[in-house]
Amino acid sequence: FLSEENISDEEIDKKVLHIIRNFPIVTHWTRPPFYNYLKKLYSLNKNLPDVKKIKLYLSDIPFSWEEMTTEKYRTCLKKEIARRDRIMADRIISKFHEILSSADKRKKCLVIMNYRHAFGNIKNAKGEQADNAGGYIFEAFPESTANVLINTVVDVPKEGDSHEYVTEPAQNGKWDAAFKVSGNPDLGFNFEGSPFGKDSFDLFPYDTAIRNLRYKDVFTGYVFYKPLKEHFFSEYIPDLFDTDFLKEVNRRRKIFSEVYNREMPAYSSSYLTEYNERKARDYKESFKYFDQLIIDQWMDIKKICKLIQ
Numbered sequence: 001f002l003s004e005e006n007i008s009d010e011e012i013d014k015k016v017l018h019i020i021r022n023f024p025i026v027t028h029w030t031r032p033p034f035y036n037y038l039k040k041l042y043s044l045n046k047n048l049p050d051v052k053k054i055k056l057y058l059s060d061i062p063f064s065w066e067e068m069t070t071e072k073y074r075t076c077l078k079k080e081i082a083r084r085d086r087i088m089a090d091r092i093i094s095k096f097h098e099i100l101s102s103a104d105k106r107k108k109c110l111v112i113m114n115y116r117h118a119f120g121n122i123k124n125a126k127g128e129q130a131d132n133a134g135g136y137i138f139e140a141f142p143e144s145t146a147n148v149l150i151n152t153v154v155d156v157p158k159e160g161d162s163h164e165y166v167t168e169p170a171q172n173g174k175w176d177a178a179f180k181v182s183g184n185p186d187l188g189f190n191f192e193g194s195p196f197g198k199d200s201f202d203l204f205p206y207d208t209a210i211r212n213l214r215y216k217d218v219f220t221g222y223v224f225y226k227p228l229k230e231h232f233f234s235e236y237i238p239d240l241f242d243t244d245f246l247k248e249v250n251r252r253r254k255i256f257s258e259v260y261n262r263e264m265p266a267y268s269s270s271y272l273t274e275y276n277e278r279k280a281r282d283y284k285e286s287f288k289y290f291d292q293l294i295i296d297q298w299m300d301i302k303k304i305c306k307l308i309q
Contacts, residue, residue, distance in 0.1 A: 016042075119134050125210075154170050177297075197215050
């Protein structure tokens with residue numbers, strides 16, 4: 001798809017929807033970042049000469065819903081999900097070795113991973129290497145790997161309940177306040193040698209050993225890209241559902257419910273209408289709340305001066 005030329009906007013949408021409908025190991029995926037990414041990457045490639053076109057390799061567990069049965073799905077989950085990070089890392093490492101030995105002049109790759117999959121070579125509460133794809137990649141290429149965190153929000157244990165979490169800015173808004181004072185520049189830097197790198201790692205509160213690390217122990221660098229009030233969640237892909245795909249999703253839901261022994265009623269035809277009439281759900285207002293209440297608590301100049309000291 002990414003190398004095709006002279007196809008219409010309608011054909012682009014059709015091809016991207018086909019990919020989005022068939023790539024997830026779950027029954028379906030309604031969040032649009034990967035959908036938007038594919039469309040933007042195609043747009044970029046069509047304006048680049050062949051030697052500079054971006055090549056995209058998927059790294060998750062190889063999977064297809066085609067001819068999938070309950071027993072096949074159960075086997076896949078049992079054998080592969082538990083090893084997911086190892087499988088992802090092996091696929092990335094193998095592909096990068098191919099790139100290094102190829103005639104391609106560019107010997108680099110950008111690995112885009114979500115959340116803890118990108119954590120570096122760290123240990124878990126048992127004192128073992130944490131099962132993160134990023135850690136395995138560091139192990140394979142220790143001298144040429146760096147992992148970079150983009151500014152984001154974190155889950156914080158709810159007061160009085162260690163099993164419930166609330167979403168807040170990293171470091172309770174301290175970092176975002178520092179950038180706000182500086183005019184919110186788009187900026188990147190290494191954690192090593194930075195006061196940010198010395199802060200306790202609060203991005204993953206579920207493992208005490210990891211929680212006791214500092215940011216420089218987990219990530220090489222940090223990129224601040226726009227203040228949180230300009231970030232948003234969304235969960236809507238235009239025209240994702242049609243009659244045929246609704247039927248396929250219900251087939252998948254039946255398999256899923258049988259494997260997990262959990263009732264998942266079939267979607268009715270009204271779901272298709274409701275989904276396609278729904279506008280993209282975004283939560284910009286909740287991030288503005290962060291900006292107004294949590295980040296601004298640091299804006300007292302005395303607190304900023306103390307932070308700098």
